[in-house]
Amino acid sequence: MANAHTLQFQEELKVDPLRREVDRIDWATVDLPDTWADHIDWTHLPDLRRVLRTLAGRERQRVRLPAQLPGSAWIPKYVLQEFHNLPNGNYSKSFSRGYAQGFDHAMLGSLKAGRRRVAEALSGAHCALDLGCGAGRQAAALREVGVGEVWGLDPSPYLLQHAARAYPQIQWVQGLAEDTGLADGQFDAVAVCFVFHELPPHYLRQALAELARITKPGARLAVLEPSPLQWSAGYRWLWRHHGWRGLYFRALARRAYEPFAGAWHQQDFAELLAEAGFTLLQEDTGCPFRFFFAQRTDDTVVNHPPQPSMDKS
Numbered sequence: 001m002a003n004a005h006t007l008q009f010q011e012e013l014k015v016d017p018l019r020r021e022v023d024r025i026d027w028a029t030v031d032l033p034d035t036w037a038d039h040i041d042w043t044h045l046p047d048l049r050r051v052l053r054t055l056a057g058r059e060r061q062r063v064r065l066p067a068q069l070p071g072s073a074w075i076p077k078y079v080l081q082e083f084h085n086l087p088n089g090n091y092s093k094s095f096s097r098g099y100a101q102g103f104d105h106a107m108l109g110s111l112k113a114g115r116r117r118v119a120e121a122l123s124g125a126h127c128a129l130d131l132g133c134g135a136g137r138q139a140a141a142l143r144e145v146g147v148g149e150v151w152g153l154d155p156s157p158y159l160l161q162h163a164a165r166a167y168p169q170i171q172w173v174q175g176l177a178e179d180t181g182l183a184d185g186q187f188d189a190v191a192v193c194f195v196f197h198e199l200p201p202h203y204l205r206q207a208l209a210e211l212a213r214i215t216k217p218g219a220r221l222a223v224l225e226p227s228p229l230q231w232s233a234g235y236r237w238l239w240r241h242h243g244w245r246g247l248y249f250r251a252l253a254r255r256a257y258e259p260f261a262g263a264w265h266q267q268d269f270a271e272l273l274a275e276a277g278f279t280l281l282q283e284d285t286g287c288p289f290r291f292f293f294a295q296r297t298d299d300t301v302v303n304h305p306p307q308p309s310m311d312k313s
């Protein structure tokens with residue numbers, strides 16, 4: 001539910017005249033058009049073959065959007081790929097619903113602890129953003145630790161719809177990490193859960209600059225991303241240090257289509273943060289997560305709570 005501050009803020013939302021208006025769509029009720037992936041005929045062999053080949057990572061096409069879909073004019077091409085081997089990526093009613101439920105299962109339930117860690121790092125914030133919110137679970141975790149005003153932003157209208165229906169008390173907006181359309185200095189905390197590894201390096205830089213713009217001095221940033229261990233360590237090492245889960249997460253990292261994950265793992269994130277005006281205060285790498293905690297560098301430093309250690313089970 002929107003509070004007075006939010007309503008006032010919504011009035012003040014900036015409009016980018018060159019590109020788009022910040023949406024005021026009610027994502028829970030808006031009638032979204034079907035995409036081709038919603039019309040798969042499971043009894044039609046060519047359809048079935050196409051879906052199975054996509055899910056197995058053997059075939060890939062560009063995501064196609066209906067012209068009347070919100071964002072179809074500005075969602076960039078790098079986003080419109082069949083991430084995670086999903087037919088039409090995050091852009092269909094049916095597969096986005098499956099993804100909203102399946103992502104946590106695919107991560108063997110570990111995301112609950114991961115998201116809780118991100119949320120606890122930001123507890124005490126007044127106004128927090130969940131960047132790349134997907135179906136909204138990280139945003140919900142922020143509410144659970146008592147953050148009063150929570151916003152979630154994602155380019156996919158289909159994921160926003162799942163999020164808005166599940167968590168009506170959160171503000172949902174369509175946008176991009178590198179171009180949120182939100183106003184300067186609104187947030188004192190930002191959560192990012194499994195998003196930065198989906199951005200090409202150039203856009204990651206822009207996204208960090210955008211976060212510096214939309215946060216207040218001293219704002220906290222907590223980031224959870226896949227660990228580089230399951231990306232680069234060998235099966236033998238993973239087996240020795242992380243058992244069958246290590247092997248599983250390595251196989252998952254190799255099978256799921258994530259075209260920018262390799263580039264992400266090679267970047268010096270501390271340096272990128274520093275360039276954008278954030279100081280990295282904590283980083284730890286386990287399996288399957290890598291966690292970062294940073295603060296916007298400024299004269300005003302807010303107190304942050306002590307960091308709980310990650311439950312890696």
Ligand SMILES: C[S@@+](CC[C@H](N)C(=O)[O-])C[C@H]1O[C@@H](n2cnc3c(N)ncnc32)[C@H](O)[C@@H]1O
Binds near residue numbers: 132138
């Ligand atoms: C792996 S999902 C994670 C979703 C969510 N954070 C969670 O914890 O379940 C990645 C999300 O990033 C979103 N995304 C991809 N490119 C983006 C961009 N440029 N800006 C913002 N979000 C983006 C996708 O639409 C998707 O919802």
